């Protein structure tokens with residue numbers, strides 16, 4: 001069990017994460033959504049003991065009751081080898097260009113699980129088949145540059161699953177995949193989570209994938225967890241204005257033809273961009289971009305409201321639908 | 325008027341690793357006889373599952389790679405028959421935007437330098453007003469030219485990549501998964517920007533994405549690929565409203581349409 005309480009991450013005067021609290025139990029499937037730079041990856045890195053050197057951390061992280069404040073790099077390495085695995089966001093950066101992808105997956109199987117060469121190969125083949133890599137036998141012997149973007153992503157997923165982790169952190173695992181493969185991968189992760197009682201932290205901006213993969217969701221913006229709750233409830237009736245904006249910006253797969261003048265309809269957007277970490281408003285981080293902002297929002301930090309059972313949002317103006 | 329891009333039965337094969345020492349290596353057909361025409365000011369969307377040959381097709385349209393058979397005409401000229409210097413000159417007219425805005429910008433160079441790069445192919449001194457103009461067209465400021473890539477967010481870096489692609493005033497932009505790595509809200513902003521630029525500059529776009537919802541919002545024509553083969557090709561509205569192939573139907577269902 002992973003327990004984060006009031007975890008903050010600072011880089012000098014800048015805040016990357018502000019008082020985040022989370023509990024992850026075996027078999028939990030938690031989604032994290034939010035714009036780039038909102039702190040999703042930072043949260044994940046903290047859970048792996050991999051926060052950057054330059055970061056100042058405060059708050060507590062306990063794993064199975066043990067306070068990790070005094071954990072050494074060796075403790076973390078032991079934990080990472082067997083218990084926590086992460087699918088990293090950039091498949092090209094995470095794969096060794098000089099190593100055949102089969103070896104990349106087989107090495108940890110031999111090293112950490114002590115499998116023989118044949119056994120590791122058989123397991124790697126199974127994993128490749130399981131994540132839907134076509135022609136797995138031949139692909140084992142290919143190099144990363146010989147695979148398509150989506151195939152590389154699936155090699156990383158196979159690698160993360162290889163040692164049967166207790167917690168799998170998947171950082172944007174389906175972003176490079178088409179809808180069919182994305183469905184298959186999310187379904188695979190859900191199934192593994194159920195079969196092995198593996199906890200899943202699913203980080204994504206793909207709301208459809210998060211809806212399918214997770215039972216609970218945390219929405220992040222500017223280093224804050226701005227909304228939390230059961231995935232269905234939050235996506236069906238979002239309470240936080242940022243969550244509503246995120247849902248509205250998603251294009252739908254219906255054709256949008258040009259009008260009589262040959263013009264195309266524009267997509268709804270959240271105006272502006274996420275400010276830099278150092279320029280975030282002191283109060284609500286979303287102030288300045290929020291369509292329903294009040295004068296006090298930029299300076300006064302909103303309190304937690306409870307828009308529904310097991311739900312929370314931090315906003316001065318929680319939505320009426322959600323309150324009803 | 326001739327079409328801007330015309331691809332005729334374009335194919336590309338790759339050698340797979342040998343399964344057996346004594347057997348000839350198998351060939352993989354990454355793109356199998358693809359044909360399409362793309363007119364000025366229009367957008368052709370290419371969708372298909374991962375590994376279906378979309379990026380390979382894009383690389384051939386950009387003349388980064390030659391087809392094993394078939395031809396690709398750009399404004400009437402077979403680009404794969406051009407000599408190196410003619411191709412270099414022709415290249416000013418088609419530019420590419422890649423998925424990874426990190427990989428495509430040199431971290432040690434100010435972004436103004438990177439944006440002007442396509443101009444330096446034919447002129448040694450790139451005029452700075454062109455860089456400034458391109459930056460403003462993608463919603464950044466001319467003064468941003470003096471900053472480095474790490475000072476920008478992912479979405480802003482993608483705007484910079486687009487600025488570089490339009491700086492030569494090309495007729496065609498090939499966008500390979502150009503918005504896939506971006507969050508939905510930034511994605512919508514970038515798609516709107518591409519539509520604005522198309523209106524303003526009369527650009528044609530070859531827009532590659534595995535995401536049908538993204539393609540639906542921006543494309544006139546659609547080409548659906550699977551295992552290198554073209555399953556459907558035609559008007560986007562037609563294909564999205566009445567998909568003929570079960571694979572397209574399954575993509576639509578999976579995309580939650």
Ligand SMILES: Nc1ncnc2c1ncn2[C@@H]1O[C@H](COP(=O)(O)OP(=O)(O)OP(=O)(O)O)[C@@H](O)[C@H]1O
Nearest residue numbers: 146147148149150338354374375376377378379380
């Ligand atoms: N340099 C290469 N050597 C060998 N095979 C290759 C090479 N480049 C591509 N391939 C193969 O060609 C096929 C098509 O790849 P391509 O990159 O065009 O797919 P894609 O449709 O862009 O997929 P994705 O959506 O995953 O990016 C894949 O099976 C891939 O492994």
Ligand SMILES: Nc1ncnc2c1ncn2[C@@H]1O[C@H](COP(=O)(O)OP(=O)(O)O)[C@@H](O)[C@H]1O
Nearest residue numbers: 011016035036037038039040041042043052277
């Ligand atoms: N090594 C680092 N040094 C300084 N700032 C960093 C570092 N890594 C991440 N950050 C900053 O921390 C914030 C959160 O980043 P991240 O967790 O990667 O966001 P996300 O995954 O949601 O896109 C961002 O503002 C990012 O720029």
Ligand code: SF4
Nearest residue numbers: 284287290297315316
């Ligand atoms: S606190 Fe204010 S600015 Fe923040 S989301 Fe709520 S209404 Fe908008």
Ligand SMILES: [Mg+2]
Nearest residue numbers: 040041089171
């Ligand atoms: Mg991230």
Ligand SMILES: [Mg+2]
Nearest residue numbers: 148149378379
């Ligand atoms: Mg590709």
